[in-house]
Amino acid sequence: MKERRKTPLISEPVPAHQCSIDLRLKIIGGLPFFAGLKPEEIAEINRSFHEKGFQSEETIFFAGDPASHLYVVADGRVKLMRHTVAGRDVLLELLIPGEFFGSLSAAPEEEYPETAVAMTPVCVLSIDKAAFRAVLSRYPSAALKVLDIVGHRLQSAREMVRQLSAFSVEKRIAYVLLRLADKLGKRRSVGLLIDTPLSREDLAKMTGATVETASRVMSAFQRQGLIDSGRQWVSLKDRPGLEAIASQDFELE
Amino acid sequence: MKERRKTPLISEPVPAHQCSIDLRLKIIGGLPFFAGLKPEEIAEINRSFHEKGFQSEETIFFAGDPASHLYVVADGRVKLMRHTVAGRDVLLELLIPGEFFGSLSAAPEEEYPETAVAMTPVCVLSIDKAAFRAVLSRYPSAALKVLDIVGHRLQSAREMVRQLSAFSVEKRIAYVLLRLADKLGKRRSVGLLIDTPLSREDLAKMTGATVETASRVMSAFQRQGLIDSGRQWVSLKDRPGLEAIASQDFELE
DNA sequence: CGCTGCCTTGATCTTCTTCAAAACGTGTGG
DNA sequence: CCACACGTTTTGAAGAAGATCAAGGCAGCG
Numbered sequence: 413m414k415e416r417r418k419t420p421l422i423s424e425p426v427p428a429h430q431c432s433i434d435l436r437l438k439i440i441g442g443l444p445f446f447a448g449l450k451p452e453e454i455a456e457i458n459r460s461f462h463e464k465g466f467q468s469e470e471t472i473f474f475a476g477d478p479a480s481h482l483y484v485v486a487d488g489r490v491k492l493m494r495h496t497v498a499g500r501d502v503l504l505e506l507l508i509p510g511e512f513f514g515s516l517s518a519a520p521e522e523e524y525p526e527t528a529v530a531m532t533p534v535c536v537l538s539i540d541k542a543a544f545r546a547v548l549s550r551y552p553s554a555a556l557k558v559l560d561i562v563g564h565r566l567q568s569a570r571e572m573v574r575q576l577s578a579f580s581v582e583k584r585i586a587y588v589l590l591r592l593a594d595k596l597g598k599r600r601s602v603g604l605l606i607d608t609p610l611s612r613e614d615l616a617k618m619t620g621a622t623v624e625t626a627s628r629v630m631s632a633f634q635r636q637g638l639i640d641s642g643r644q645w646v647s648l649k650d651r652p653g654l655e656a657i658a659s660q661d662f663e664l665e
Numbered sequence: 666m667k668e669r670r671k672t673p674l675i676s677e678p679v680p681a682h683q684c685s686i687d688l689r690l691k692i693i694g695g696l697p698f699f700a701g702l703k704p705e706e707i708a709e710i711n712r713s714f715h716e717k718g719f720q721s722e723e724t725i726f727f728a729g730d731p732a733s734h735l736y737v738v739a740d741g742r743v744k745l746m747r748h749t750v751a752g753r754d755v756l757l758e759l760l761i762p763g764e765f766f767g768s769l770s771a772a773p774e775e776e777y778p779e780t781a782v783a784m785t786p787v788c789v790l791s792i793d794k795a796a797f798r799a800v801l802s803r804y805p806s807a808a809l810k811v812l813d814i815v816g817h818r819l820q821s822a823r824e825m826v827r828q829l830s831a832f833s834v835e836k837r838i839a840y841v842l843l844r845l846a847d848k849l850g851k852r853r854s855v856g857l858l859i860d861t862p863l864s865r866e867d868l869a870k871m872t873g874a875t876v877e878t879a880s881r882v883m884s885a886f887q888r889q890g891l892i893d894s895g896r897q898w899v900s901l902k903d904r905p906g907l908e909a910i911a912s913q914d915f916e917l918e
Numbered sequence: 919c920g921c922t923g924c925c926t927t928g929a930t931c932t933t934c935t936t937c938a939a940a941a942c943g944t945g946t947g948g
Numbered sequence: 949c950c951a952c953a954c955g956t957t958t959t960g961a962a963g964a965a966g967a968t969c970a971a972g973g974c975a976g977c978g
């Protein structure tokens with residue numbers, strides 16, 4: 413019962429500090445908001461991007477820094493956080509390759525509202541925010557796609573507000589595990605592995621709970637056979653069971 | 666001490682169920698995202714809008730209804746809410762004339778994620794979502810403005826997530842009162858009146874608290890001379906005092 | 919092999935909810 | 949114009965969920 417195997421996560425073999433050139437082209441070409449543009453247009457946009465690597469746990473920018481660039485994750489995992497002095501940080505978003513973060517807004521003197529931290533070795537592409545806006549205003553279809561993505565993030569932030577207002581920690585953790593599995597799930601012999609390093613503290617910061625409470629809930633889930641988990645990793649063994657917990661007592665969503 | 670005057674809110678004298686024609690033109694022309702368009706362009710866009718009136722407490726659309734239109738508030742106050750079966754609803758946004766709500770997204774078979782309810786007699790203008798997207802793709806400057814607004818809402822939803830995760834009800838209520846005063850404040854002999862009907866229940870639903878807790882906090886604020894309040898109305902008497910409560914123990918924002 | 923950083927578990931304490939009931943304001947109908 | 953009735957607000961007391969404080973245990977790594 414107590415045999416908890418070692419981490420099933422495969423850690424980056426190469427220090428991906430430098431994005432390879434073909435990775436870079438693949439990412440930019442595959443960006444959802446540039447879908448539909450001509451190859452030469454994409455090649456030109458490509459020239460506005462610069463690449464940069466970060467080690468695990470390195471900070472890409474801090475909340476409060478002057479907001480100058482928009483970033484796209486090319487490789488690795490990036491988390492977006494807000495802080496409080498009491499150290500009760502909030503983890504708002506966990507980003508994977510192809511997703512963007514940073515500054516979109518017009519206002520020139522703005523600050524990043526969040527801190528962006530590499531969760532793994534990461535490669536990001538950055539573009540000056542004015543240059544990005546210029547691209548969007550030249551290609552309205554791209555602007556609408558970006559609008560859709562931001563709209564989705566708004567919906568998901570509001571859903572989190574609803575959950576924090578109305579549901580127990582247990583339900584919120586079940587919900588977050590399901591969303592993470594949707595986004596990062598990898599089929600494994602025993603269940604759906606969430607393919608990113610994920611500590612109890614991360615989970616706590618994603619659900620507005622303390623490490624201790626998150627740990628208690630995770631232990632309970634494990635005892636009930638809903639999940640399998642160890643140091644920095646989680647795998648779902650009984651998705652329907654978790655869904656039942658996440659949505660018991662309310663139907664929609 | 667106990668003399669609490671009657672509501673200082675001026676209720677709509679006219680049943681504004683029908684928007685006047687000039688109100689309508691003024692609103693559409695004044696919409697931030699259409700700023701900069703030529704008058705004839707605005708006149709043409711204007712033709713795509715339809716107007717509709719609602720009484721106080723009437724529902725404009727329900728969460729789960731098929732999402733077909735984008736709405737703009739022309740007159741009155743509209744609140745956006747999400748529900749739970751337990752009745753612990755959440756009030757996500759309180760909208761004033763010039764602000765939009767409803768469907769922006771591309772997906773044709775979507776549902777509204779929120780319920781929109783008139784808080785006062787209301788006049789709204791609606792436009793088919795496809796028509797609105799067509800306008801945005803014809804006028805990229807408008808698309809970028811809309812993107813900025815949605816971006817702001819995302820920031821404010823995330824700030825709420827942070828507060829729900831980390832702060833006491835007292836702080837959250839102080840914060841919400843300040844934001845409402847920023848948006849709806851009217852200078853009065855005694856302080857800043859929040860110019861909309863606002864019950865303890867509304868406040869509770871905005872802050873993830875119960876009516877009783879919201880009432881206790883408001884009573885305490887009143888005892889401390891920070892606010893003045895009665896049935897469905899609130900006025901701020903000591904803004905710095907509230908700011909101190911909202912931000913004590915953390916500096917930024 | 920022992921160190922460091924995660925993770926776990928227990929006991930206590932605080933905040934907020936829940937349940938209950940009373941007081942008050944507002945608009946209504948007599 | 950007054951009084952009643954309803955919905956809002958207030959207050960109290962008891963209970964629960966989760967935070968906090970405090971040890972220990974375990975995994976992986978040098």
